[in-house]
Amino acid sequence: MVKPVISRRDFIKGGLALTVLNTVPFNRNAFAQGANENDRIVAAAKSIGKTDLSGMIWSNYYIPMQPSMEEFRKATGIGVGGIQDISIFDIPQRAMAEALSRSPQFDFFHVDAGMIPSLASAGLLEPLDSYMKKSQFKIDAVGEYNKLLTYKGQTWGVPTDGNVHNQYLRKDLMEDPDSQKRFADKYGKPLKYPETWDDDFQIMQFFHNPEKNLWGSGNLRNRANGVTWYLMTFYSHGGFPFDDDMKPTLNTDAGRRSLEVYLREKAVAHPESPGWGTPQMIPRIAGGLTVAAQYWDGIIKLNENAAKSKTAGKWIYGIPPGADVGGKRIHRSISSPLASILVNKYSPRKAAAAYLACWWGTLKASEQYVGDNVNTFHDAWHKGHMTSKIVQDAYTVGGLKAVEKCLQIACPPIYLTGYLEFQDQLGKHLSEAYVGQIKADEVLKRTEEEWGKIVKRIGVAKLKEDLKTYKAIMPKIAKPV
Amino acid sequence: MLLLQLYFSFHQWSIYLGAWHEAEFVGLDIFKEVFADSRFGWAILRSLAFAGGSTIGCFLIGFGLAYLMRKPFRGQALYYILFILPMLTVPIVIAYTGEMLLYESGPINDMISRVSGGDFKVAWLSNPSIALLTVMLLEIWNWTPFTFIIMVAGFASLPREPLEAARILGASSWRIFWEVQVPLLRPVIFLALTLRFLEAMAEFPKIWALFQGGPGSATETIPVYIFLTTWQYFQVSKGAALSYVAMMLMIVIVLGAIRLLRHEKRALDEMYVAPRSGG
Numbered sequence: 051m052v053k054p055v056i057s058r059r060d061f062i063k064g065g066l067a068l069t070v071l072n073t074v075p076f077n078r079n080a081f082a083q084g085a086n087e088n089d090r091i092v093a094a095a096k097s098i099g100k101t102d103l104s105g106m107i108w109s110n111y112y113i114p115m116q117p118s119m120e121e122f123r124k125a126t127g128i129g130v131g132g133i134q135d136i137s138i139f140d141i142p143q144r145a146m147a148e149a150l151s152r153s154p155q156f157d158f159f160h161v162d163a164g165m166i167p168s169l170a171s172a173g174l175l176e177p178l179d180s181y182m183k184k185s186q187f188k189i190d191a192v193g194e195y196n197k198l199l200t201y202k203g204q205t206w207g208v209p210t211d212g213n214v215h216n217q218y219l220r221k222d223l224m225e226d227p228d229s230q231k232r233f234a235d236k237y238g239k240p241l242k243y244p245e246t247w248d249d250d251f252q253i254m255q256f257f258h259n260p261e262k263n264l265w266g267s268g269n270l271r272n273r274a275n276g277v278t279w280y281l282m283t284f285y286s287h288g289g290f291p292f293d294d295d296m297k298p299t300l301n302t303d304a305g306r307r308s309l310e311v312y313l314r315e316k317a318v319a320h321p322e323s324p325g326w327g328t329p330q331m332i333p334r335i336a337g338g339l340t341v342a343a344q345y346w347d348g349i350i351k352l353n354e355n356a357a358k359s360k361t362a363g364k365w366i367y368g369i370p371p372g373a374d375v376g377g378k379r380i381h382r383s384i385s386s387p388l389a390s391i392l393v394n395k396y397s398p399r400k401a402a403a404a405y406l407a408c409w410w411g412t413l414k415a416s417e418q419y420v421g422d423n424v425n426t427f428h429d430a431w432h433k434g435h436m437t438s439k440i441v442q443d444a445y446t447v448g449g450l451k452a453v454e455k456c457l458q459i460a461c462p463p464i465y466l467t468g469y470l471e472f473q474d475q476l477g478k479h480l481s482e483a484y485v486g487q488i489k490a491d492e493v494l495k496r497t498e499e500e501w502g503k504i505v506k507r508i509g510v511a512k513l514k515e516d517l518k519t520y521k522a523i524m525p526k527i528a529k530p531v
Numbered sequence: 532m533l534l535l536q537l538y539f540s541f542h543q544w545s546i547y548l549g550a551w552h553e554a555e556f557v558g559l560d561i562f563k564e565v566f567a568d569s570r571f572g573w574a575i576l577r578s579l580a581f582a583g584g585s586t587i588g589c590f591l592i593g594f595g596l597a598y599l600m601r602k603p604f605r606g607q608a609l610y611y612i613l614f615i616l617p618m619l620t621v622p623i624v625i626a627y628t629g630e631m632l633l634y635e636s637g638p639i640n641d642m643i644s645r646v647s648g649g650d651f652k653v654a655w656l657s658n659p660s661i662a663l664l665t666v667m668l669l670e671i672w673n674w675t676p677f678t679f680i681i682m683v684a685g686f687a688s689l690p691r692e693p694l695e696a697a698r699i700l701g702a703s704s705w706r707i708f709w710e711v712q713v714p715l716l717r718p719v720i721f722l723a724l725t726l727r728f729l730e731a732m733a734e735f736p737k738i739w740a741l742f743q744g745g746p747g748s749a750t751e752t753i754p755v756y757i758f759l760t761t762w763q764y765f766q767v768s769k770g771a772a773l774s775y776v777a778m779m780l781m782i783v784i785v786l787g788a789i790r791l792l793r794h795e796k797r798a799l800d801e802m803y804v805a806p807r808s809g810g
Binding site (some may be wrong): 324 | 547745746
């Protein structure tokens with residue numbers, strides 16, 4: 051008999067030794083792999099030490115984020131010492147002022163992700179990839195929604211508010227048997243969920259009744275916001291604002307058709323709505339004075355809160371109508387503003403700010419502030435939100451399903467350096483046509499002229515580079531799965 | 532600050548393309564762009580219309596109230612406080628309060644309907660033809676006290692002798708007012724009009740809070756356009772040049788006003804120079 055090289059006793063001893071060694075955390079990676087995302091972020095951030103961060107963020111957003119921030123502070127010593135409380139609509143300008151002065155004063159900005167190309171080009175932003183890699187954190191968003199935070203191959207922000215346009219339709223009106231019969235008699239087809247923009251307008255027209263204070267459309271058409279609605283319609287018609295040489299391509303079939311959809315709603319909108327923003331329109335939607343709208347998903351939470359809404363249970367939620375393009379029906383939603391945490395490159399505490407941003411992007415932290423029924427500014431975006439009980443209770447199961455579908459087809463606004471300028475030129479001309487200051491056929495022509503000047507000023511070569519990202523982050527599917 | 536703005540006016544700087552001190556010197560190109568900018572031209576016209584209308588409104592009401600308050604009466608102090616209260620209100624608050632009051636189905640239209648007996652439903656906030664008028668009316672409410680205070684001081688500083696002489700000579704109240712008091716008040720009137728006009732040209736908070744330059748571009752005045760250019764479009768160089776051109780416009784207005792004031796003062800001095808004794 052040949053004597054074995056390793057005896058049975060040695061083999062067992064060795065096995066026991068290995069078992070003991072494996073329980074000892076010598077190998078940090080092994081430990082981290084066994085931990086959840088929150089633990090991994092804490093492990094990565096702990097080495098920085100205690101520090102207080104300063105942020106530019108609207109208090110409406112910050113308040114529900116505070117509890118999770120305190121949790122992070124307890125675990126790592128990193129917290130928020132003070133904020134500059136500014137409306138998210140004003141933060142782009144303020145952030146750009148910080149970029150102008152290369153100021154290290156603010157460690158993070160909570161701002162529309164549409165500003166990423168502009169702020170990154172101005173040198174203000176710190177890319178987050180290295181911090182995400184170190185803490186093994188990823189933005190686990192629905193579909194490819196996380197791409198809306200990327201620019202030139204890097205990630206620049208962590209979302210907290212997945213603002214995305216949903217379709218809102220009055221269920222009580224649609225299910226009324228008498229209305230169904232009258233609609234079928236009038237249009238020769240059943241009254242059902244609108245598949246196309248024409249269907250949507252028909253339904254608005256049918257129920258529009260100013261004498262009963264019921265208005266067909268709850269969409270915004272003011273100078274500041276109308277452009278978001280236009281772009282959503284434009285994208286669904288297969289449109290894209292620029293060609294590969296950065297020549298504006300608004301004045302096309304898609305652009306003109308979208309303009310028609312945009313302007314005709316004046317007939318079914320409240321006459322004062324050209325000057326209305328969300329403070330005026332939201333109460334009208336929740337108060338049951340509108341028939342249909344494409345609107346930010348946060349209103350679902352308000353609508354379904356019986357303590358604050360007269361229309362709880364009276365809405366159908368879904369994806370916005372689509373348009374037929376080349377034999378295919380395309381549905382698009384839009385995410386603007388996509389409120390996210392961006393980190394200041396000039397801040398000496400940028401690493402701490404980056405890890406706090408990652409922390410806020412975890413499911414555990416985000417479902418708390420997204421599911422908050424009192425401070426309803428943050429909207430769902432994480433895959434985990436879609437099955438979270440807290441979030442479902444806030445949105446209702448049906449509402450959340452609609453949000454999930456819209457996130458899959460969410461488009462960015464004009465995702466280029468010079469974003470605000472491109473948007474305002476289009477918004478100004480749309481508003482002028484809507485109130486009758488200029489003719490409809492002037493809108494796209496004038497906008498293209500102004501856009502051409504902007505492109506020339508910023509630089510064709512630079513914007514062609516930006517265009518690659520813009521095109522890459524557009525949804526690739528025609529409708530949600 | 533002015534020097535830095537001047538620097539930017541002559542250097543084309545884009546924040547996306549480099550540091551401010553690396554901006555390219557372009558001479559008068561930016562100013563040429565400003566003078567060729569029709570949107571700026573329209574902004575000037577709107578500002579002039581807004582400032583002119585609100586100045587006249589403030590003056591007429593302020594002058595009228597000051598005239599009523601020129602002689603002491605019981606309870607005068609209370610009226611004085613009431614009349615100056617609007618000026619103490621923050622412009623943003625006026626804008627947001629005005630917005631609530633001016634809805635088509637809001638209290639203002641409702642009150643006018645009840646008083647007039649008709650159905651008064653003016654779209655103060657959404658009709659581009661009257662949007663500038665809407666903010667003008669709020670401006671008049673806000674700043675009439677300014678003109679009122681100046682005119683009260685003006686009335687108080689009037690010399691008594693010419694008024695008494697006119698009364699002794701049997702002049703009617705209207706003639707005393709129109710041919711004695713108003714000419715004596717002309718320098719104060721011009722001062723009030725000039726100061727009010729200059730302030731109105733720079734009005735921003737109410738217009739921005741209510742309209743953001745809309746509906747359409749109906750309220751896009753000079754300050755609104757400069758704000759959009761500099762802080763929405765981040766065209767810092769063009770914003771600087773626009774600011775300089777706007778400043779030049781104000782300087783021309785002020786110089787014209789100073790010239791008029793000097794002329795008025797000279798006329799008053801000549802009116803009251805002692806007559807040369809006869810031979």
